[in-house]
Amino acid sequence: MELINIKNLSMNYSGVSVLKNVSFTIESGDYLVIIGGNGSGKTTLMKGILGLKNVEEGFIEYTGIKKVQIGYLPQTTEISKGFPASVYEVVISGMLSNIGNRTFYNSDDKRLAKESMDRLGIGHLAKKSFRELSGGQQQRVLLARALCGDRELLFLDEPVTGLDPEITEEFYSIIKALNDSGKTIVHISHDVDRVLNDANKVMKLKNEIEFYGSKEDWMNRNFKEN
Ligand code: ADP
Numbered sequence: 001m002e003l004i005n006i007k008n009l010s011m012n013y014s015g016v017s018v019l020k021n022v023s024f025t026i027e028s029g030d031y032l033v034i035i036g037g038n039g040s041g042k043t044t045l046m047k048g049i050l051g052l053k054n055v056e057e058g059f060i061e062y063t064g065i066k067k068v069q070i071g072y073l074p075q076t077t078e079i080s081k082g083f084p085a086s087v088y089e090v091v092i093s094g095m096l097s098n099i100g101n102r103t104f105y106n107s108d109d110k111r112l113a114k115e116s117m118d119r120l121g122i123g124h125l126a127k128k129s130f131r132e133l134s135g136g137q138q139q140r141v142l143l144a145r146a147l148c149g150d151r152e153l154l155f156l157d158e159p160v161t162g163l164d165p166e167i168t169e170e171f172y173s174i175i176k177a178l179n180d181s182g183k184t185i186v187h188i189s190h191d192v193d194r195v196l197n198d199a200n201k202v203m204k205l206k207n208e209i210e211f212y213g214s215k216e217d218w219m220n221r222n223f224k225e226n
Contacts, residue, residue: 003025003026003063003065003152004049004062004063004153006022006023006025006049006061007023007059008023008058008059009023009057009059009060010055011041011054012056013044018207019208021209022208023209026184026186027184029184030201031198031200032185032187032199032203033196033199034186034187034203035204036205042157043075043157045205046072046157050070050072065153069150069152070155071094071146071155073145073146073154075158086128087125087126087127089130091116091117091144091145092109092148095112095113095148098149120147120174122144135164135167139167140174147178152183152184154175154178154185156175156186157188159175172194172195175198185199196219200215202214
């Protein structure tokens with residue numbers, strides 16, 4: 001089932017074009033890896049789909065999902081890792097986009113936060129201070145935050161940056177398990193060779209789409225080029 005249809009999308013910052021004529025669809029169950037050099041527009045594309053940045057041309061149709069069902073794990077540089085809050089507080093803050101005009105979290109929000117912590121095996125850390133955790137644990141907490149609520153689609157922006165190889169592997173397996181359990185994944189990564197083990201589609205961006213297709217087509221294409 002199609003979740004999102006993106007057609008002829010163009011985006012810019014202060015008149016400087018960052019993305020041109022981007023068209024693709026996100027289907028339920030996909031694991032799409034997005035690659036491309038620094039400044040190629042990967043993060044901007046995610047922000048456009050999340051509604052965090054204006055789109056200049058083209059359109060984004062949410063055909064099989066609501067925007068609030070998209071969870072987002074931003075790049076590490078955008079998150080204050082020294083934030084003085086407990087693990088539980090960080091996770092439940094993932095509900096902020098859903099609570100609308102309510103002033104307080106209700107019992108459903110609290111239940112969903114607990115479920116999200118349990119799913120990622122961090123329930124026992126609930127009362128710990130976020131800033132005292134290891135990098136790998138912090139990243140799990142932020143993934144639990146992104147998943148908190150009724151999220152069907154998960155956007156991950158270079159989620160393993162700065163993690164050591166073992167913790168990185170563990171994080172990749174968590175993402176794969178989420179995909180196997182039915183979540184749709186869009187993952188910006190520098191490590192296409194590794195992420196391709198788990199992904200089914202690839203997009204290569206350089207302000208325009210240089211490649212978009214199945215993992216098999218991507219591998220055949222590389223094979224022909226080499
Ligand atoms: P990527 O994620 O592929 O590294 P980005 O989408 O972050 O690329 O950035 C694409 C281009 O947009 C870059 O040239 C970057 O400098 C520019 N850019 C990103 N964010 C901003 C911003 N907030 N203001 C102005 N320019 C920006």
